[in-house]
Amino acid sequence: MAAIETQGLTRRFGARAAVDGVSLTAPTGAVYGFLGPNGAGKTTTLKMLLGLLRPTSGRAVIDGVDVAADRLAAARRVGALLEAHGFYGNLSGRENLELTRILLDLPRTEIDRVLEVVDMAGDARRRVSDYSLGMRQRLGLARAMLGAPPVLILDEPTNGLDPDGIADMRRFLKSLPERTGATVLLSSHLLGEIEQTATHVGVVHRGRLVLEGDLARLKADQAPEIALRVDDPVRAAEILRRHDLTVSDGAEGLVAGLRPGADHDRTTAELTRALVAAAIGVFAIGARAASLEGIYRRAAASDREEIV
Numbered sequence: 001m002a003a004i005e006t007q008g009l010t011r012r013f014g015a016r017a018a019v020d021g022v023s024l025t026a027p028t029g030a031v032y033g034f035l036g037p038n039g040a041g042k043t044t045t046l047k048m049l050l051g052l053l054r055p056t057s058g059r060a061v062i063d064g065v066d067v068a069a070d071r072l073a074a075a076r077r078v079g080a081l082l083e084a085h086g087f088y089g090n091l092s093g094r095e096n097l098e099l100t101r102i103l104l105d106l107p108r109t110e111i112d113r114v115l116e117v118v119d120m121a122g123d124a125r126r127r128v129s130d131y132s133l134g135m136r137q138r139l140g141l142a143r144a145m146l147g148a149p150p151v152l153i154l155d156e157p158t159n160g161l162d163p164d165g166i167a168d169m170r171r172f173l174k175s176l177p178e179r180t181g182a183t184v185l186l187s188s189h190l191l192g193e194i195e196q197t198a199t200h201v202g203v204v205h206r207g208r209l210v211l212e213g214d215l216a217r218l219k220a221d222q223a224p225e226i227a228l229r230v231d232d233p234v235r236a237a238e239i240l241r242r243h244d245l246t247v248s249d250g251a252e253g254l255v256a257g258l259r260p261g262a263d264h265d266r267t268t269a270e271l272t273r274a275l276v277a278a279a280i281g282v283f284a285i286g287a288r289a290a291s292l293e294g295i296y297r298r299a300a301a302s303d304r305e306e307i308v
């Protein structure tokens with residue numbers, strides 16, 4: 001059984017669909033990276049998973065429980081970290097957790113347990129107003145883990161953290177299934193973040209799920225690519241297209257997509273000859289390692305083609 005599953009999940013605001021027929025599956029034990037640019041529909045999807053927003057159509061199932069059919073039972077199976085923490089600054093971390101513990105009717109020992117998991121036992125008696133943002137984020141995670149729910153849903157958990165805090169949080173997120181046994185769904189608009197933490201990935205683009213799967217498998221299935229830096233990218237792109245390659249502009253230059261199974265070395269040699277023959281200066285050319293960025297670019301590009 002999947003820990004999180006949606007079928008045709010849709011939410012309209014007026015005429016516009018913020019989430020449009022999303023069917024996603026996060027297998028048990030996964031760290032599922034939910035990726036998409038700002039406004040793609042991530043937060044709206046998460047709110048529907050948590051029963052905070054009613055879908056226009058479709059359904060969401062958490063740990064086997066249909067969210068619409070039994071909102072409370074579903075809520076008991078999921079812990080969430082959303083953007084607004086809503087902590088009381090004048091209370092200590094422990095006291096803030098205590099409020100939620102009472103609400104959920106959990107044993108006292110739960111507080112020490114979750115504080116241990118997020119390495120916050122030493123700071124739990126300090127007032128939350130004296131916490132750094134990173135500490136508040138950890139406290140938010142601790143609260144999400146109260147009662148050891150089998151599913152954790154985290155909306156942009158590294159937002160607003162400094163680089164050290166981000167590195168810490170990423171390490172922590174990666175270790176979460178091991179520490180807690182929970183399936184984790186985390187949203188992000190940062191490719192690098194998902195690449196470093198997730199085992200599975202789902203990409204949303206304009207409200208639609210355009211790609212989903214096991215990250216290692218997606219990378220293995222990715223068609224080979226060649227990256228190049230040249231002195232005339234416009235003419236070089238024309239030549240690449242004439243060689244029947246797909247061309248995109250990456251952060252570090254042009255990226256040519258080969259057909260699956262095509263030979264990297266042979267194509268690189270062929271392209272180098274063609275570029276030099278056209279008097280284009282080649283600064284660098286070579287095979288590109290499979291990356292989430294490559295997978296993402298292709299998914300977004302093919303989605304655009306469908307829309308046009």
Ligand SMILES: Nc1ncnc2c1ncn2[C@@H]1O[C@H](COP(=O)(O)OP(=O)(O)OP(=O)(O)O)[C@@H](O)[C@H]1O
Nearest residue numbers: 013017018036037038039040041042043044045189
């Ligand atoms: N309550 C609402 N009323 C009207 N439109 C909304 C509402 N909530 C979200 N939207 C719209 O739905 C779309 C998706 O928003 P959503 O917040 O889900 O995106 P997101 O992927 O989480 O982006 P971000 O990372 O910026 O939060 C946006 O165009 C947004 O303006």
